[in-house]
Amino acid sequence: MTETGARLLVDWGTTNLRAFLVDASREILERQASDQGILSVPPDDMPALLDQLAAPWSERLRGAPAVLCGMVGSINGWTEVPYVTCPAAPADLPKGAQKVTSAAGREVFILPGLTRHRRLGGELMQADVMRGEETQIFGALRHLKRSDATFCLPGTHAKWARVEAGRCADFATYFTGELYSVLIRHSLLGRLMEQAGDEAETALPEGFERGLRVAQAAEGLTGSLFSARADVLAGFMTKAESPGYLSGLLIGFEIREALPRFSPGVGAPGPIVIVGAHGLVPLYRTALHHSGVRVEELDGDTAVIAGLLQASELLDI
């Protein structure tokens, strides 16, 4: 424990950075957010950037260490921190953390991400990885005072995770967000849509609902995508509904894939805990309700702060 008990907690992702100053009683005193994700900061500049984050809070932080999670621990980040393999407990994150030093000499602990290997059949192995979401998941677990839960974290690469007896037993990445983005921007489907963009999906509840219904009834995704065009030609929906439809289709198929794996309960499954503050959260809420699943929601900042705090306590810094 440092002189003041304050801590600097940072979620340093691919495109964004979120920093929090907390005091000894776990109160969040201040926060900073920027688009200085690891893609926009050369690794050599990261030690100095950490000091910049600490500067406005230097009086309260004094020599307190910083705890970081996210892509900052990847091969393109500050230093590469090897993944911890599932099943993994919250204490495995500080155990696997790497200690580095900022330009001004502040101690910095970078938490590892998680990986999971699973056997698909025979000798066929499949891997998955996350960096940052594991800290949100363990933080959410602590915040909700649970030891068993299913989580869904919407995003460019949505993550689902199953926690059992306090350990992350399984997780998977769904390419839904990036798939929507590349199809809207670069495919024939996007070119033929009247309206496309980030707002399009939330603005068109009718198209979205239609996409969810098709995702439940059709054979699969590859054979359903072209209907975003053909259903307009046939007059089954308007051109303006098409982007919302595509979004519903993709999220609907994600849920259809993920539910049997992560929430195999009989009858009404759930609840699924949606973690995040992303604009996608309301879409996932609607989509999960549409599939008859109960949901709870937790803000992403709350989850990551709880996770970083837990790690810093376990690090005993």
Added chain:
Amino acid sequence: MTETGARLLVDWGTTNLRAFLVDASREILERQASDQGILSVPPDDMPALLDQLAAPWSERLRGAPAVLCGMVGSINGWTEVPYVTCPAAPADLPKGAQKVTSAAGREVFILPGLTRHRRLGGELMQADVMRGEETQIFGALRHLKRSDATFCLPGTHAKWARVEAGRCADFATYFTGELYSVLIRHSLLGRLMEQAGDEAETALPEGFERGLRVAQAAEGLTGSLFSARADVLAGFMTKAESPGYLSGLLIGFEIREALPRFSPGVGAPGPIVIVGAHGLVPLYRTALHHSGVRVEELDGDTAVIAGLLQASELLDI
């Protein structure tokens, strides 16, 4: 029948044009191919371009009419020819053809495409469309002397079709080719691959085979895409195998979706008739064999010529 019995047959698609001169005995005398698809030719220039195609063959063609199929009959083509609705017979194509005139006054018959509407459940209707493939399908049927068959036409938007008692009963478009292309060119997966491009897929049989196996064993496509990256990080495959893997994954999921719908036979299903000359054909052959399906193959030119000839005979021109 014209004075010479010769005919000008044209498959005029989105990005390509293929023209054939046939004589009265159905012999193919000469052929032309170019990239003058409808995307690169303004509709107003199409009547004159038809005369250019006829020019080198003018002595043998004399006043013979031309028969065209493909996207030339779409709203962005020469003239819009309304779709014929499935189930559809070969005779429905000439019945639905539109007659136009070239710049020099030659008669031109543009064949319609097909559409099919199906009920997914409740009031939920889903549409699909094709322009050009229907002529290949009916041509292949005639060439093979069949009245029942399942067809697979690989391409940017692969088509599967089921013909029963000589009529196209059902078909579907699979977005596989375009999905591969946008993911390789514009997604995180493509950026992280060592080698990407048109050759990548055929050059890497190991990666391709792995993709097929994952497509058979995993829950779905959305949750499998990220493994093209994660399996490299885990050392389960090399970075160079990753594009072939993605190709196998996408084609594998297409087949997994399409087989139960188009070839519901018990035991060893098939045969599936693969129609085309595209570089994708060997990949589909491998993938269908991998799923235990017998295949036959027919060259795309042979199929479309047979289909255009049949239409021209039914038009009685």
